[in-house]
Amino acid sequence: MKVLKFGGTSVGSVNSILSVKKIVEAIEEPVIVVVSALGGITDKLLATSTMASKGDLAYEKELSEIIARHLDVIEGVIEDKEVRIDVQKKVMALLDELSNIFKGVYLINDLSAKTSDTIVSYGERLSSLIVSNVIKDAKLFDSRKYIKTVKQFNKHIVDFDLTNKLIKETFSPLPKVSLVPGFISSSTETGEVTNLGRGGSDYTASILATALDANTLEIWTDVDGFMTADPRVISSAYVIDRLTFTEAMELCNFGAKVIYPPTIYPVYHKNIPIRILNTFNPTAPGTYISKERVKEEGKAIIKGISSINDTCLITVQGLGMVGVIGVNYRIFKTLAKNGISVFMVSQASSENNTTFAVRNADADLAVQVLNDEFALERAQGDMNDTVAEKDLATVAIVGENMKRTPGIAGKLFGTLGRAGISVIACAQGASETNISFVIKHKYLRKALNSIHDSFFLSEYKVLNLFIAGVGTVGGNLLEQIRIQQPKLMRQNGLKLNVVGISNSKKALLCREGINLDNYLEELKENGEESNPEHLCEEIVKMNIFNSVFVDCTASPDVAALYETLMNNNVSVVAANKEAASSSYDNYTKLKETARHRDIKFLFETNVGAGLPIINTMNDLINSGDHILKLEAVLSGTLNYIFNTISADIPFSEAIHMAKEAGYAEPDPRIDLSGKDVIRKLVILAREAGYPVEQADVKRNLFIPEKYFEGSLEDFWKNIKDTDAGFEEKRQLLEAEGKRFRFVAKMENGACEVGLQAVDSHHPFYELEGSNNIIMISTERYHEYPMIIKGYGAGADVTAAGVFADIISIANIR
Numbered sequence: 110m111k112v113l114k115f116g117g118t119s120v121g122s123v124n125s126i127l128s129v130k131k132i133v134e135a136i137e138e139p140v141i142v143v144v145s146a147l148g149g150i151t152d153k154l155l156a157t158s159t160m161a162s163k164g165d166l167a168y169e170k171e172l173s174e175i176i177a178r179h180l181d182v183i184e185g186v187i188e189d190k191e192v193r194i195d196v197q198k199k200v201m202a203l204l205d206e207l208s209n210i211f212k213g214v215y216l217i218n219d220l221s222a223k224t225s226d227t228i229v230s231y232g233e234r235l236s237s238l239i240v241s242n243v244i245k246d247a248k249l250f251d252s253r254k255y256i257k258t259v260k261q262f263n264k265h266i267v268d269f270d271l272t273n274k275l276i277k278e279t280f281s282p283l284p285k286v287s288l289v290p291g292f293i294s295s296s297t298e299t300g301e302v303t304n305l306g307r308g309g310s311d312y313t314a315s316i317l318a319t320a321l322d323a324n325t326l327e328i329w330t331d332v333d334g335f336m337t338a339d340p341r342v343i344s345s346a347y348v349i350d351r352l353t354f355t356e357a358m359e360l361c362n363f364g365a366k367v368i369y370p371p372t373i374y375p376v377y378h379k380n381i382p383i384r385i386l387n388t389f390n391p392t393a394p395g396t397y398i399s400k401e402r403v404k405e406e407g408k409a410i411i412k413g414i415s416s417i418n419d420t421c422l423i424t425v426q427g428l429g430m431v432g433v434i435g436v437n438y439r440i441f442k443t444l445a446k447n448g449i450s451v452f453m454v455s456q457a458s459s460e461n462n463t464t465f466a467v468r469n470a471d472a473d474l475a476v477q478v479l480n481d482e483f484a485l486e487r488a489q490g491d492m493n494d495t496v497a498e499k500d501l502a503t504v505a506i507v508g509e510n511m512k513r514t515p516g517i518a519g520k521l522f523g524t525l526g527r528a529g530i531s532v533i534a535c536a537q538g539a540s541e542t543n544i545s546f547v548i549k550h551k552y553l554r555k556a557l558n559s560i561h562d563s564f565f566l567s568e569y570k571v572l573n574l575f576i577a578g579v580g581t582v583g584g585n586l587l588e589q590i591r592i593q594q595p596k597l598m599r600q601n602g603l604k605l606n607v608v609g610i611s612n613s614k615k616a617l618l619c620r621e622g623i624n625l626d627n628y629l630e631e632l633k634e635n636g637e638e639s640n641p642e643h644l645c646e647e648i649v650k651m652n653i654f655n656s657v658f659v660d661c662t663a664s665p666d667v668a669a670l671y672e673t674l675m676n677n678n679v680s681v682v683a684a685n686k687e688a689a690s691s692s693y694d695n696y697t698k699l700k701e702t703a704r705h706r707d708i709k710f711l712f713e714t715n716v717g718a719g720l721p722i723i724n725t726m727n728d729l730i731n732s733g734d735h736i737l738k739l740e741a742v743l744s745g746t747l748n749y750i751f752n753t754i755s756a757d758i759p760f761s762e763a764i765h766m767a768k769e770a771g772y773a774e775p776d777p778r779i780d781l782s783g784k785d786v787i788r789k790l791v792i793l794a795r796e797a798g799y800p801v802e803q804a805d806v807k808r809n810l811f812i813p814e815k816y817f818e819g820s821l822e823d824f825w826k827n828i829k830d831t832d833a834g835f836e837e838k839r840q841l842l843e844a845e846g847k848r849f850r851f852v853a854k855m856e857n858g859a860c861e862v863g864l865q866a867v868d869s870h871h872p873f874y875e876l877e878g879s880n881n882i883i884m885i886s887t888e889r890y891h892e893y894p895m896i897i898k899g900y901g902a903g904a905d906v907t908a909a910g911v912f913a914d915i916i917s918i919a920n921i922r
């Protein structure tokens with residue numbers, strides 16, 4: 110035989126009750142069917158009781174809704190008219206009794222525990238009566254007659270000796286289908302109605318299965334089984350096919366509300382397996398819980414992650430505790446005496462403090478009783494006042510295969526560290542089936558996501574991207590990401606999730622990921638008004654794990670956000686050169702923050718767009734080489750202009766063309782004034798190990814300062830005045846067989862930039878289009894410097910360089 114329990118949602122509607130009928134009638138062997146109250150009725154009974162006890166006549170409306178709900182269900186599930194009338198009569202008789210009890214509570218304005226227990230018992234009495242008339246040949250039993258309880262610490266505890274004996278008597282012989290109300294019981298001493306606590310129907314089923322040696326206990330609910338984590342928080346959580354009793358116990362004790370925790374103990378002792386099944390998807394395999402520990406190749410070492418939102422840590426501490434026997438005994442005795450439940454304990458090996466977790470509601474009482482208990486020691490200065498830290502959350506990772514598997518705790522705490530989450534307390538029993546830790550409540554979602562990602566989704570990794578700037582570079586980058594997303598997921602197990610997109614006015618933020626097919630319209634229609642500070646606040650508030658801020662703006666205000674973002678464990682990838690070329694102090698602070706927080710600050714595209722210049726220099730330095738000298742053409746815009754001006758294309762026209770081609774800065778004066786090259790040279794010198802500031806760079810500029818004064822419009826207007834002069838110089842150079850190149854040099858930290866006329870023997874002479882070139886002389890590359898050359902500006906190559914930085918954070922090959 111087997112025992113099946115159907116929860117409130119399984120008997121909550123006409124359709125669900127009809128599914129229950131189908132499931133039960135398809136079973137050939139004898140079954141005991143345990144039912145909960147119709148979904149939501151227990152809460153409604155409790156709420157109605159409270160209203161009545163407060164003299165609130167509105168209870169009558171609630172009661173009439175309870176009555177209507179039951180009558181509606183009967184109407185929908187019982188086809189035979191005669192049976193239906195009979196059931197209606199019986200149900201109405203129970204509802205009349207209930208109505209009289211409510212009236213009494215209303216009149217005397219009092220609700221005793223005994224009356225409350227009686228009232229809630231009607232939920233299961235009514236549902237079992239109805240369902241017993243729906244399932245063919247079902248025989249109804251009254252659980253109050255055989256589930257007996259005794260009182261202990263204000264709780265009704267099952268009197269197992271008597272209960273087991275009564276169950277055996279009651280179900281002998283065993284009918285084909287026995288229909289049983291869950292949750293309710295009665296007192297061994299007084300016979301009064303009691304119950305097994307919220308969720309107690311699972312327990313009723315377990316008690317029956319154990320007493321009658323069932324072959325299986327089936328818990329039918331509205332989910333497909335135990336999941337690896339709470340699916341409301343982690344969309345990628347999935348059903349666990351097998352658990353041991355211990356693992357199931359750990360998971361449900363820690364907040365996974367699939368079964369009522371005490372359910373497991375009775376069946377565990379008799380090794381009766383539990384199946385968690387879905388009434389609304391009965392063919393799904395569900396979760397199978399048994400004694401056997403199966404180590405499946407390729408499956409995650411841990412089985413699940415669960416959490417308790419409501420956590421307060423209490424710490425009892427003092428040097429006077431060290432080596433004193435009995436302090437912990439006194440702590441936990443005092444808590445037990447006051448009915449305070451402790452769900453996690455951690456003690457420093459120095460013995461000078463004991464920390465434990467309780468519910469927030471128990472915290473004040475816990476502090477008070479412990480301060481009283483240790484009043485003498487506190488007065489003598491041997492111990493400090495007891496301290497409570499509220500608004501925390503406890504998370505546990507669970508799995509019997511963690512036993513003797515090295516590296517699990519390391520992986521767990523490493524993951525939390527990389528997500529910037531500090532662990533306040535932790536505990537792991539010697540059984541090694543559960544590692545629990547306490548964190549600030551505000552980090553709970555991030556912690557669950559990063560742990561789930563790290564332990565369960567190792568077959569794919571998620572990077573959450575915030576992209577600021579959707580112009581030439583940003584727009585191209587988003588398009589590259591859109592195209593590559595499916596391939597990266599398929600071939601490299603990398604999920605690129607764009608969770609934020611912003612321009613200078615608006616921001617679009619979506620934790621689940623933005624659809625890149627129409628983000629521009631979305632940003633325009635549904636983006637919220639934004640500015641850099643607002644953007645930063647929102648990103649920090651979203652608190653997403655594995656997140657990367659990608660700066661495709663040229664804004665100093667956006668660059669000023671990096672420090673805050675990094676301090677919140679957000680990596681930064683910048684096309685924007687503002688930060689890396691800002692003061693040396695700021696540059697080193699950002700680099701140190703990234704190192705300290707184990708995140709990334711990458712800006713490869715700051716010099717040479719997509720060319721691998723910074724990474725190559727870093728590789729040289731990291732392998733012990735020293736960079737002695739750099740000689741380079743680093744401006745795509747200027748090189749393009751010098752390659753484009755001709756008798757037909759004047760200087761000012763070539764600048765426009767460079768802007769159109771996407772080579773120039775948003776403000777092209779930055780390129781023309783030499784500032785962009787100065788910034789690049791400063792960044793390279795710093796990466797080579799020299800503490801250089803922009804002001805240290807010697808410059809030989811070629812456009813007089815006066816053209817950069819005033820507005821951008823003034824610049825476009827006035828720059829035409831230089832066309833004739835440039836044409837003259839160009840013709841002279843051409844006659845000499847030379848070309849203009851704007852060259853950047855660094856030798857042992859000394860930096861200079863300037864216009865040079867190079868002849869055909871010079872390596873920079875044949876530098877086409879917007880190309881860049883850099884010659885790197887090092888201790889190893891001495892006689893023949895290393896040369897890197899190629900496109901040095903442009904939307905697609907720059908976006909590709911930014912993309913490469915992003916991919917390097919994911920660390921995939």
Ligand SMILES: NC(=O)C1=CN([C@@H]2O[C@H](COP(=O)(O)OP(=O)(O)OC[C@H]3O[C@@H](n4cnc5c(N)ncnc54)[C@H](O)[C@@H]3O)[C@@H](O)[C@H]2O)C=CC1
Binds near residue numbers: 580613664904
């Ligand atoms: N174009 C190129 O070849 C290269 C460009 N870069 C750098 O890439 C960056 C972007 O350049 P482009 O795409 O050419 O410029 P762009 O002018 O086409 O785009 C800039 C974008 O930044 C946005 N923006 C400005 N202020 C903002 C703010 N406060 N918050 C959010 N968004 C803001 C604008 O709305 C625009 O969408 C610049 O820093 C540039 O130096 C780096 C290497 C090569």
Ligand SMILES: N[C@@H](CC=O)C(=O)O
Binds near residue numbers: 718745772901
């Ligand atoms: N405006 C820059 C773009 C790359 O940094 C250039 O012209 O080189």
